[in-house]
Every structure is written in C-alpha cells, then in structure tokens.
Amino acid sequence: MSTGSVIKDIACRSCGTNHSVALDEYPCPECGGILSPQYDLSSVSVERADIERRRGSMWRYRELLPIREQRNIISMGEGETPLIDCPRLADRLGVKRVLIKDEGQNPTNTFKDRGLAAAISAAVERDETTVALPSAGNAGQAASAYAARAGLDCHVYLNHQAGAVQKQLVRAHGAELHLVDGRITEAAAAFASDREESGWASVSSFHTPFRHDGKKTMGYEVYEQLGWDTPDEIVYPTGGGVGLVGFWRAYRDLQSLGWLDAEPPRLVVAQAEGVAPVVEAIQNGWEQHEPWDCPHSIAKGLEIPDPGASPWIIEAVNRTGGDGVAVSDSNGLDAAITAAQQAGVEMCVPSAVALAGAFARAADGTYDGDETIVVVNTGAGCKSAGRLGPHARS
Template identity: 60%
Template sequence: MATADRRDPTGTAVNHILCRGCDETFGMDLTTFPCPECGGILDPQYDYSSMDLTGKDIEDRDGSMWKYRELLPVSNTEHIVSMGEGETPLIECPTLAEKMGIERLLIKDEGQNPTNTFKDRGLSAAISMANEHGAETVGLPTAGNAGQSASAYAAKAGLNCHVFLNYQAGDVKKDLIEAHGAELHIREGTIDNAGAAFTEAKEENGWYTVTTFETPFRHEGKKTMGFEIYEALDWHTPDEIVYPTGGGVGLIGIWKGYKELAELGIVNDSSPSLTVAQTEGSSPVVDAIKAQKDRHDPVSDPNSIAKGVEIPDPGASPWILEAVRESRGDGVSVPDGAAVDAALQLAQSEGIEMCVTAGVALAGAIKRAERGMYDSDDTVVVTNCGAGVKTSARLGQAARYRPSSFNE
C-alpha cells in the first residue's frame, strides 16, 4: 500500500503511533491494524512541546472539526475527507435542568452531523488517513450508524467500502449504506458475529480497516467532541459528561482531548467526571465499574433496543475504565423504557430530537439526579450521539402508546 505525498502540511504535531498493549512504537506510515506485534490498541502520539497553539487561535477558525488540525493525525490537507462534520451545538435545557435540580443541563447535539451521528467525526479522521495511506478499499463491522458514516465518507473519497452488519440493524441504515455505493454484508447474531466475518474477509482481501480500535484514528476524530465542549464553555470544563457507551470510542476521545488541552495550557480546570451510561440488558463496563475491576466480563446474552450501546465485549474496556477512574467518574445502567422516556422528555420539553441510544445517557443523568448524585450548582453535559430520526419509529410508537413521563 503506497504512502501518499505529504507536501501540503496541516501543521499536525503527530509523530508516531504507540501500542497500548506492548508499548511498541510505529511510524505514521503504518497501515496494518491493530498492533502487528501483539494485536493491541494503537494510539497516535503528539509532540506537544513543538506546538504554539492557544485557545484564541482555535476560536478564530471555523468550518469543521478540522479547525483542531494540529491535534489530528492527517499530515496533508489534500487528503482530508470532510463534509463539515463537527461544530455541533451545545444546547441549554433549562426545563429539564430545573427538574433535575442542577444549574445547567447541556446537550451536545451530534445529530446535526452530516449523517446525523457522532460517528462522522471518527470516520472523517479514519477515511482521511486511509486516503493519505493510498488505500483503495476500506471496511468495518458495525451496529449500523458507523457503517452509514463510513460508506458516505468512502464515497466522498472515491474508495470502495464493505460494511458488515448484524441483521437487527435498522432498515434505514441498511438502505443508506447501499445508497452510498458500499457493499453490504448481513450476518446473523450480534455485532461480534459481524466482526468475526469482517476480520476473515479483511485478511483474505487485504482491506484497510476503519474498525473501532483497530484503526488508531477514529478516537482521534472523536476527541473533537471534547474540544468543542470545552471551547463552548470558554475553555472551562463541566462537572460531568454522561456518555452512552458501547465501544467507548467517544468517551476515550473526550478524555484524551481534555488531557491534551491541559498539557497545552488551554484548559486549566480539573477534568470533568466521565460517567458511562449503558442499558440493563448490556452493561459490561458499568458492571466492571461497580465491581472496581480493571477489565469487563463479556455479556453472554445482550438484549437491548439501544443497539448502539449493545456491545457485549468491548475490547477497549481497560482504557475506558482507566478514564473513568482518573476522571473520578462513575457508571449507570437504565432499562430500555427509561431511555425511550428520556428521549421523549427531551423532545417534549426542549424540542431536541434524540435517538434511543442517546436516551440511555439522558436517562442515566436523570437517574443520578434522582439519587442525589448532583449538586444544585452542577453543569452536566449529555451527549446526543444521534438524531431522533435514527429511531423515529420506536419513538413515535412510544409517544402514541406510552406517553412520556415528563408531566407525571
């Protein structure tokens, strides 16, 4: 696989890739993922001492998540594959904040990205690096949204794309994956079954993987969610960020982003507490947090309507748990019904359309408020990982036959 020319620099401070499993280091021309030595998670490393970047420098830019280009891995601006992802709003929700007994509830509305989810950040970064590495074909297994995003960005870049999906994924996602020209491979069982089928096909065909925590680059794109939250708060941190957690890419990205801005002196506050939100039908990370373990135990029979967080065996759990511990965070699990109700409460009180998977995080925040986990002057951010249209049938049915509990 040829490495593309890098004559038009972005100014990135990235200088190598580190394996979190065996501490082996690799150059930025590495295209064999995950770690070719031990199979561990790969993480790009930056030379912060070489950077002269201030908050004001960033504020003076606009356009997309690539305004943070010094802290993203692409070296050549011509290889960036972007559709304006990022710069999503952080929306005040005063009605729900009052109900929860906190000063501010803020929704980071990732549903306003190009394919209506936060997946666009990670896939913009990963497909851009595939472009920079001279890849011709990319692929991944997915619960749905990442496949739609990957197929869109691959189409933008002119790359072939293979998406492996479990049969339970929604028809809209399947249709749009194919609408972007990707080849769709449906598998029975959970996302783990789709993952096994993809791995076999990838090795047989030599595809460039953009799979969660195989590619080193998706969590780099997700860092920009954190950058934007802190920038919107005038480079201060909220008290807590509640994150709907499946594979944990975004939570790790937000945590890494905080540490980078702190290293650069752009953010001087203590870190926000990171709270993992999962469903009671699939809560391996929350269970590990409560048991004070360093690694999760896989869930043998996951069962949730929130497919984005129904990840029974998240390989990055040690990193997720490390971030939760270091940030003084927590974990919360909720029933599916509470997630649907929370999404309806948000729609009916604040007008924001939230998918059921994101409803898991909002329901988790509401549960924590009911249990007295917040102070009256707290600022809590909940990540709306995807627009309500992603689960519109489920929300519409609930609104008709099981009204929101907001006014109860």
C-alpha cells in the same frame, strides 16, 4: 499544503511499541493491541484564540489531528455541533445547567462522522483503495458516506437487526453491504475472516488508531464552547467506548497543551441494563469487564457484549472521579420523549440512555444543585423515529 499536524508516531497501548506514522496495518502488528496516535504537543504553533477564529468543522483543530496534508482531508463539515442549553431539563434534574452536545447535527446524523472522517482521510493519506468495517449501523453509514466522497471502495458488515435507515443509506452510498445472521459479534467475525483474505484497510473501531482520535474533538469543542471551561460531568452512552476514550484523550491533551485551567470533568458511562458490562465492572471495582452472554437492548449501538477497550474506559472514569449507570430500555425511551417535549431536542435511542442515566443519578441524590451536566446526544432522533413516536403515544 501541510496541515501543521504535530503527530509524531503511533503507540500501542498494550506492548508500548511506537510505530511510524506511516503504519498501515491495524491493530498493533506486534501484539494486536489498541493503537493511538501520539503528538508532539510542545510544538503546537497555535493558541486558543487562533482556533476560535477558525470556523467550519472539527478540522479547526487540525494541528492536533493525524492528517499531514490538507488535500487528504475528506470532510463534509463534521463537528462544530451545538451545545444546547436545556433549562427545563436542568429543572427536572435539579442542577444549574444541562447542555446537550448535539451530535445528531453531523453530516450522517451521528458522532461517527468525526471518527470516520479521520479514519478515511488517513486511508487516503496511505493510498488505500478499499476500506472495511463491522458496525451496529451508524458507523457503517458514516464510513460508506466518507468512502464514497473519497472515491474508495467500502465493505460494511452489519447484522440483520441493524436499523433500516442505516442499511438503506449504506447501499445508497454504493458500499458493499454484508448482512450477517446474529449480532455485532458475528458481523465482526465475518469481517475478520474476509479481511484476512482480501487485505482491505480496516476502519473498525479500535483497530484503526484514528476513530477514537477523531472523536476527541468532541472534548475540545465542549471545552471551547463553555468559554474554555469544563462542565462538572459528561454523561456518555457507551457501547465500545470510542467516544468516551476520545473525551478522556481530549482533556489530557488540553492539560499537556497548558490550555486546561480546571480539573477534567467526571466521565460517566451510561449503558442499557440488558448489556452493561462496563457499568458492572465499574460498580465492582474491576479493572476490566466480563463479557456478557445474552446482550439485549433496543439501543443497538450500545449492544456490545465484549468491549475490548474497557480497561481504557474504566481508567478514564476512575481518573476523573466518574461513575457508571445502567438504565432500562423503557427509561431510555421516556428520556428521549422528555428531551423532545421539554427541550425540543431529537435524541436517538442509544443517546437517550445517557439522559436517562443523568435522571437516574439525580434520583439517587448524586447532584448538589450547582452542577453543569453535559449529555452527549450521539445521534439524531430520525434514526429512531419508529421507536419514539409509538412510545410517545403509549
């Protein structure tokens, strides 16, 4: 049965080539640029009310996703995560509402499930047998879970510093875990050289066109959950920027569909002070980042020294009147404890950087008191329990 997907081709952001939907070689075979699915939004046959009646997962938006055949969708109910009102945090920030988009409630406890559900489903649709990726940890865990469900072989490249939970669960799902000395850059290099020889399908972020595409469903959901209305601002914990680009894509789609009745929200990049190349670029008015030599943060998912999609992230920030904010690891941990104690919400360390970023903006006098602020909790607190407990007692 058809999903009704209106995907029409896969475009390269760099050289502008429009590749066929069947493309199975990533990134762009012409120039190595970032690929993105394009949709014929004028032919979408559903309305907002039809979407509202569907329940269950991000595939409620299946017409706007890249999978054509229903049988190829590999799903565990990812998406449709709650948008949690946090009135005590709103008081602390001095704004009208703070809402946490709780992506920790996904099948493998992070927002990575959305992107990998889309990418692994796309691999199934293209008859791939083996997928591979480098990761800071969470994406590797999600990939190994969805690959296992699809019956695909999976190779995950992590560095030694990746979290114990992620390493163990990659193994539990039966994926091949390649542990690499160094940081994500070294894991990515090992992945690239092995893949060249093996021909595995890449589900690496911004190689595959489908991870940022799957993440755009966060943007659709936030809009729908606010009664088809926009918040004033979305603060996003940014490493490679996959999710932030997804939000930007969502709001542009909603505009093209004629479904957006308001201006897109400000998109705010939050990074850790020890690795803040995108914030540095935004604050200096650059169009892209400069790579960082000695990245360091306990927020491992954000420890990305050379985020190749920075021009796209910065475009999203500039076009929405957003900004960038960098916070210390210790302020991030404080924010996670505040969320746990004043809202009950369990945040992992990377996403606490976003809440700390909102606190920093409030302290700078950015807010006027009437705003609705969405903070994206990209992953559950259980991923960082070993950091949070000791910090709460210190």
